[in-house]
Amino acid sequence: MTDIPPPSPSGTGFDWSSAEYREHVRKRRRSELWLRMAGIVSISLALGFLALMLVSLTVTGYKAFTQTHVTIDVPISAETVDAEDIFGSNWRRIIQGAVASQFPDLTGPALRAAGDILSDGAQFRVRDRVVADPSLIGTVVSFLVPVSDPFDQLNKGSIDRNTPESNRRVTDAQIAAFDTLVAQDRISTPFNWGMFTNADSRFPELAGLKGAFIGSFYLLLVCFAIALPVGIGAAIYLEEFAPKNRISDLIEVNINNLAAVPSVVFGLLALAVFLNWFGLTRGSPLVGGLTLALMSLPTIIIATRASLKAVPPSIREAALGVGASRQQVVFQHVLPLAMPGIMTGTIIAMAQAIGETAPLLLIGMNAFMTSAPSTPFDSATTLPTQIFIWADSPERGFVSRTSAAILVLLGILVMMNGMAIWLRRRFERKW
């Protein structure tokens, strides 16, 4: 492989110390170094991309884990609240009254502008509390309500106070009003529980992931309940019982090809078959789960076959030797031993399924839903489709919320993969 220079003409042998040869060695070493450097640069690039991605998501996302709240005293007087119809009272006016008493020296448009500090959801929070406890009527109740998105940004420093007023989403007067609240110690920034307990909303400060969590949970449940038994059944048949003929070959080739079909094609299948032909509910976790079950089948089958294959033949022979039937051998001896490997493969398949987006868009799981689904048969969103919806929303507050939702999704994935690794470490057996 190396270029050996011809022997020197004198015939006394090769002069290893000639300048020419030294130069040759130096060149060889240099190209060796280049290859090494290229490898190191490539790896650092790949790891750098990963780090850049995680850092940029964290930097934009961490702010969404806290939410600016304001403590406001709401007078719930008997004149404004209709005791007969508490729910239908004019809660907007009641909140405006509370703001007015908070800023006694503001009037007209200035007061309305100050009222924009509160989230539009404030009135519903107050309403629900009073509906639940009518004895509050006639008292002044102190509420902790979220501030609207621009003021959340202002408080977190995302809006620069030095930009000209016309380029800002908040006016100088509003900033002054907000600073009054800060001076009165009414502004606080607690952990954003709403992110986990609210469903989606048009207002970033109210939008949460509850609907997406429940949707993703139902979807995974359906996917798991179908893909696991079917996958194990298919794998056992192919590995232990199938005769070696063209049909089993066909099935095998099929499974391998199915694993490489683009996910969006599965979405088309679901749209044509599950929605148009069977008439299942558009956007329901049931349809999503069925679709993703078909997608994760190849992964589960391949993992199951690998772990069945890893069980040594001596186990099978011993069981057969004491009179077990072939199915008894498989179900009572081989399968239990292969179970940790199967579960590892299944968890990894489920982790892929929970991040899958494209087929879910085609079956309509990206609709705007302000309530969480109560059954797997209702329309719902899932974590990745919720991220897609938020990433498409123009409000600035949704940028950090999208990143935060991605961090939550990545956290779930890390947990699932960690569980798979733990299972493998804990139960792996070398025969």
Add this chain to the structure above:
Amino acid sequence: MTGLAFLILFVAVLFGYALNRMAASRIRAKGTRLHSLTRFHGMFAALLVGLPGFVVILFWLMAQGPLIDRSVMNGLPGGVLDGLEAGGVALVLAEIKSIASGQVFGTPEDWKLAAAETMTSRHASASLAMVVVIALMSAALLAFARSRVSQQFRARQGVERIVLGLMIFCSTIAIFTTIGIVLSLVFESIKFFRMVPLNEFLFGLRWEPQIAIRADQVAGQGVFGVLPVLLGSVLIMVIALVVAVPIGLFSAIYLSEFASPRTRNIVKPVLEILAGVPTIVYGFFAILVVAPFLRSSGAAAGLDVSPNTALAAGVVMAIMLIPFISSFSDDALSAVPRSLSDGSLALGATRGETMLKVLFPAAIPGIVGGVLLAVSRAIGETMIVVMAAGIIAKLTINPLDTVTTVTVQIVTLLIGDTEFDNPKTLAAFALGMLLFLVTLCINILALRIVRKYRELYD
């Protein structure tokens, strides 16, 4: 009602199991030796009752809705549907359905109210019929299963036959899925090609799917030439591979030949993390970081960079493909027999020379197979391009321009619109067909190359 049917079935299954098992135990208690263990007698009854019942419920639920819809639509008074197209009829049906479920908007015509009432009552009677059928069927099967219990009855063989059948069914689901994909794509594509000629689709240079949905709407005629869309897919794929292949390959070379085992054990799993990140995360990363960066650096260099560049989508897709290519190359390199590299090292070649002149050429078929699989992934990848690439089809190979891809068009054509009677939605299925065929061919080719190469050294 469905719940009740399932409950009846469940109880029947448990009851059948207990009944047959106890019957078998009684025979054994008399001193006769049974052919099969008692629990196989129980399981036989459970499977015999449970499976048919389960299948009947599923089919009933699937057929019930469409059949009742059809019968209600056929029972409508004559003349009300005259002059309506397929879309209009579907709207009438949807309105009747929403009235039947109790959501009445405005004041519907009397015949719609009547139809809704018919629909509700038929649904009720169909559900009741299902429960009755399930109950009767379960009872009959229970009786039959119970009659089979005897000393000679080969219950284990019966159970194993049923279980084997179930397993065969499970393994054919993969085939059914493929058939389902092909059939659904073919049927909708045929509808599409009846409206748009095949050669216009395959060789047309313009893709403008925005067509008028209502007759009075102002919109384009709709031109469906797939070439610009396909070119966009190819452009983004090429950008992705140009970035990902060298990085992935050099990483694999370094990891398999130069890295210490410790580095390898740390770096490999971290690279795998890149493969496990959902693609929507990459898509958001593209619009959050990469696209603004390209735009600002393009502006600094005086270049005109569009907001949805092919470059941004391609680069981010490359990040996704790096672990894929590196792990495939790693596998291919480590599959080369040790004797080859040992021979080369013994002749005095450096590690680098061994790698470049012995291992790498020997591993090229495997690496090519991996790259081909990466090509099919890049063409089929959806979320990154949906978020980072554009939706306007341009016939360009300028990476700084905006392009669209096959997958982007499928998603944009189908989001929020599922009327299956206009070429706009059907075009998505034609594109899906194209995508399926292209990726299938590439995959088969890649798998064949990889397999052939493995045989070379086995």
